[in-house]
Amino acid sequence: MENIKIITTEDGSHSLYHEGLKETYHSFHGALQESVHVFIEKGLRFWRTKSGLPKQVDIFEVGFGTGLNALLTAQFAIDNEVKINFTTIEPYPLDMEIIDQLNYATSIGQDNLKTVFKELHSCKWEENIEISPYFSIHKIKSKLEDFQTDQRFDVLFFDAFAPSKQAELWTADLLQKCFSLLREGGVFTTYSAKGQLKRDLKSVGFEVETLPGPPGKKEMVRGIVN
Template identity: 75%
Template sequence: MADIKIITTEDGSHSLYHEGLKETYHSFHGALQESIHVFIEKGLRFWRTKNGLPKEVDIFEVGFGTGLNALLAAKFATENEVKINFTSVEPFPVPMDTINQLNYIDQIGKEELKETFKQLHTAKWDELVEINPFFSLKKFKGKLEDFTGEKQFDIIFFDAFAPNKQSELWTEEMMQKCYQLLRTDGVFTTYSAKGQLKRDLKKVGFEVETLAGPPGKKEMVRGIVN
């Protein structure tokens, strides 16, 4: 992927810049702090607290990318002794030589996650792989529109490129698909707070919340299936 280069965001953590799309994989204000805030705190921790601290959770991610969200979810699983079954779709995997240069382990400060991060990226595509007793991973090498199924998940991490860069993933049809993938009380969380996104989420059935965004971003959106 010659059009991908590593950048350092404002919190010191790496992200990638896609020169073709002229877009970063994470907020340039801070990749690590964005992932923690949007996906772990406002998604995973919120769902688990809201539902009485269950010991197992099924997560679906749109956009595996650098694997940062999966790494943080695996860290959460081990620290809280909760089984996380993590499914992710990604049509354009990032090469390992790029992944090996990312500084997430140093930034998180937990050297024991180094092997986990490697396993997340070397895990075979389209196969269920147990990373450790608390975290399993299934990566689908394909697009969201090609993924099938209903009511399989408790949480969706919607981490596609921005609506103005990858508009086909932010349509009402795709929001309907996300709604159908979630169980009752399921949570959809994303960094975007576009008005059209909120209208589409409401139209397909979500209860929509506009929340404070991560540092450097005013707002984000969370949807709940009632």
């Protein structure tokens, strides 16, 4: 992928710059900080706390990308001894040559996660793979509009490229699909806080919350299925 370049964000963790879209995969203020705040704290931990700390969580992610969210989720599962089944879609998987250079395990401060990170990327697609007794991953090469399943999830990480770069991923129709993928009480979380996004989320049935964003970003959005 000649149009993908590795960059270092302000918290020292890597991200990627897509030259074709002129867009980074994460916030340049800090890739690790953003993922922890938006997806782990305001998504996974929030859902689990409000749901009474259940011992199993089913997560669906739009945009596997660098695998940072999956790695942080695997870390959460192991640290909290909670079983997490992680389903993620990605139409354009990254080359291992790029993945092998990313410094996420070191940035997190747990070198043992290097093995986990490599397994997340090297394991087979289209199969459910157990990475640890607490974490399994099912990677699917698909766009959201083409994805079909009868399964329902507790938490949905919406980590597509920004609305200004790929508006087709943020339509009301696809947000309706996200709503239908979640169980009652399910949580949709994303880094964006666009006004149109909030209006569309409300229109398809979500209860919408505007929350403080990660470092360097004023706001983010969370939707709840009630």
